[in-house]
Amino acid sequence: MANSPSGDSVLDRLVRILDAFDAGTPSLTVSALARRADVPRASAYRLVEELLRHGLLAREGGEVRLGLRLWELANRASSTLDLRRVAMPFMEDVNQVVRQNTQLAVLHDDEVLVLERLSRPGSVANQAYVAGRMPVHLTSMGLALLAFSPAPALEGYLERHGERMRSAHPDLRRELAHIRRTGYASLEGFIDTDTTGVSVPVLDRRGHALAVLAVVVPRGSNLLRPAVMALRTAARGISRGLGEIPPD
Amino acid sequence: MANSPSGDSVLDRLVRILDAFDAGTPSLTVSALARRADVPRASAYRLVEELLRHGLLAREGGEVRLGLRLWELANRASSTLDLRRVAMPFMEDVNQVVRQNTQLAVLHDDEVLVLERLSRPGSVANQAYVAGRMPVHLTSMGLALLAFSPAPALEGYLERHGERMRSAHPDLRRELAHIRRTGYASLEGFIDTDTTGVSVPVLDRRGHALAVLAVVVPRGSNLLRPAVMALRTAARGISRGLGEIPPD
Numbered sequence: 001m002a003n004s005p006s007g008d009s010v011l012d013r014l015v016r017i018l019d020a021f022d023a024g025t026p027s028l029t030v031s032a033l034a035r036r037a038d039v040p041r042a043s044a045y046r047l048v049e050e051l052l053r054h055g056l057l058a059r060e061g062g063e064v065r066l067g068l069r070l071w072e073l074a075n076r077a078s079s080t081l082d083l084r085r086v087a088m089p090f091m092e093d094v095n096q097v098v099r100q101n102t103q104l105a106v107l108h109d110d111e112v113l114v115l116e117r118l119s120r121p122g123s124v125a126n127q128a129y130v131a132g133r134m135p136v137h138l139t140s141m142g143l144a145l146l147a148f149s150p151a152p153a154l155e156g157y158l159e160r161h162g163e164r165m166r167s168a169h170p171d172l173r174r175e176l177a178h179i180r181r182t183g184y185a186s187l188e189g190f191i192d193t194d195t196t197g198v199s200v201p202v203l204d205r206r207g208h209a210l211a212v213l214a215v216v217v218p219r220g221s222n223l224l225r226p227a228v229m230a231l232r233t234a235a236r237g238i239s240r241g242l243g244e245i246p247p248d
Numbered sequence: 249m250a251n252s253p254s255g256d257s258v259l260d261r262l263v264r265i266l267d268a269f270d271a272g273t274p275s276l277t278v279s280a281l282a283r284r285a286d287v288p289r290a291s292a293y294r295l296v297e298e299l300l301r302h303g304l305l306a307r308e309g310g311e312v313r314l315g316l317r318l319w320e321l322a323n324r325a326s327s328t329l330d331l332r333r334v335a336m337p338f339m340e341d342v343n344q345v346v347r348q349n350t351q352l353a354v355l356h357d358d359e360v361l362v363l364e365r366l367s368r369p370g371s372v373a374n375q376a377y378v379a380g381r382m383p384v385h386l387t388s389m390g391l392a393l394l395a396f397s398p399a400p401a402l403e404g405y406l407e408r409h410g411e412r413m414r415s416a417h418p419d420l421r422r423e424l425a426h427i428r429r430t431g432y433a434s435l436e437g438f439i440d441t442d443t444t445g446v447s448v449p450v451l452d453r454r455g456h457a458l459a460v461l462a463v464v465v466p467r468g469s470n471l472l473r474p475a476v477m478a479l480r481t482a483a484r485g486i487s488r489g490l491g492e493i494p495p496d
Contacts, residue, residue, distance in 0.1 A: 010258040011295075015302050021325035047259075054263050055357070058327065066325050068356050074322030075379035077269035077314050079306065085378075088366065092340055108316050109303070118336065130333075131324035 013039045027065035086241035090234040098227050100215045107145040137168045138190035140197035141212045147179035148201040148209035184228045194219050200231035202238045203246035261287045275313035328363050334489035338482040346475050348463045355393040385416045386438035388445035389460045395427035396449040396457035432476045442467050448479035450486045451494035
C-alpha cells in the first residue's frame with residue numbers, strides 16, 4: 001500500500017526510521033536520519049513531520065528522538081508485560097541474594113532479546129541492555145534458551161546458524177544435552193572475559209523455555225553454584241506465577 | 249502523505265491501530281481491530297498483513313496483538329531509558345524499606361504517565377500500571393508534578409483543565425504552594441479510598457520536576473511520614489544519578 005516509486009511502503013520507511021535509533025544514537029538530525037534509514041530527504045522530512053505530530057518522534061534541540069507516545073503504545077499491551085510483571089519481584093530477590101546484575105531475556109528472531117535488567121552498584125561489567133540483542137552462540141542465555149526450545153525450533157535455528165554455532169561449540173549437541181540435564185548454562189563472557197554468565201530457563205508446562213533468567217558473576221567465582229540455585233528457585237516461581245507448572 | 253479518500257494517512261491509521269490495544273485488550277480479531285480503530289475492514293486487513301510482516305503485530309490464535317519488534321524499537325532508544333535505568337536501584341531501595349508499591353511517573357499530554365512500577369506481595373491495592381495513564385487532579389503524582397512544573401507549563405495546564413482541577417481542589421494555589429514548601433504531595437486514593445498516595449518530585453537543577461517517585465500506603469497509616477523521608481532520599485539520589493543537583 002502507498003508504495004513509493006522505489007517500491008517500499010510508508011510502513012517500510014517508518015520501520016527503518018524507528019530502527020535508525022538505538023542506545024548509542026538516541027537522537028539524530030533529520031538529514032542524518034534520512035541517510036541512516038535510507039529514505040530520500042524530502043520524504044524523510046514529510047514523514048518526520050507527521051511522526052512528530054503523532055508524538056511518535058519528539059524534537060530535542062535541532063534533532064529528533066523517539067517520542068514518549070511510541071513508548072506508551074508499545075508498552076501498555078506488550079506481550080512481555082505479563083512476563084516482566086511476574087518476573088520482577090523474583091528478579092529483585094535474585095539481585096538481593098546473589099548481588100550481581102540480573103537479567104531476563106527471550107529468544108526472538110534468532111537472537112537473545114533482553115527484556116529486563118536489574119543492576120547493582122559494584123557488579124561486574126555486563127554488556128546486556130534492556131531491549132538490546134545479544135548473539136545466541138556467545139551467551140549462556142542463548143544456550144539455555146536453545147537447549148530448552150521445542151525440537152523443531154532448535155533444528156530450524158541450527159539449519160540457519162549451524163556453522164557459526166559449531167565454530168564456537170564444536171560439540172554442541174552434547175553441550176545442549178548437558179544443559180538440559182543440569183538445568184542451567186554457564187559461559188565465559190564473550191566481550192568481557194573476566195565474567196561468567198549463568199542462565200536458567202523459565203519453563204512452561206511442556207518443559208520449553210518461555211524466557212531465561214541470568215546473572216553475570218566474576219570468572220572463577222565460587223558464586224556460580226549458589227547463583228544457579230537462586231536462579232532455579234526464582235525461575236520456578238516465575239513459571240508458577242504465569243500459571244505454568246514446569247515438569248521436574 | 250498517502251492519504252486515503254477519507255483524508256487520513258497510513259500513519260494516522262497505524263497509530264489508531266496500535267492505540268486500539270491496551271492492558272485490558274491485549275489481542276483482537278482483525279475485524280474487531282478495524283472497528284475499534286475506525287479503519288475500513290479491507291484497509292485494516294492489508295495494513296495488519298504488513299504490520300505482521302514487520303513484526304509490529306504478532307498472531308495469537310485467531311487474533312493479533314502487539315509484536316515484540318515494536319517493543320524493541322520503542323524501548324531501546326527511549327528517552328525514558330536513562331531515567332528508568334538511574335531510578336531503578338533507588339526504587340528497589342524504597343520498595344525494600346517502605347514495603348509498598350513504588351512507582352515512577354512523568355507528566356505527558358496533561359496526564360500522569362507511569363514509567364515503572366515495583367509491586368510487593370501484600371501491598372495495598374494500586375491502580376497504576378506501567379505505560380498506563382492517570383488523571384493529574386486525582387493523584388498525588390499529578391499534584392507533585394504540577395507543583396514543581398515551570399510556571400508557564402503550570403499556567404497552560406490550568407488554562408486547559410482549570411475547571412476540573414478546581415472542582416477537586418477548590419484552593420489549588422494554596423495546595424500547590426504547600427506541596428512546594430513541604431516537598432511532597434499526598435492524596436487519598438481516588439479509586440480505592442482505603443489508600444493514600446505519597447509523591448515526591450525528582451528535581452532538575454532549576455528545581456523543576458523531571459519525574460515523580462511515589463508509594464501507595466494504607467490510609468491513615470503511620471507510614472506516611474517515613475515514606476516521605478525514604479522518597480525524598482531516593483529522589484535526590486536519582487537527580488544526582490542524572491547529573492542534576494536539585495536546589496535545597
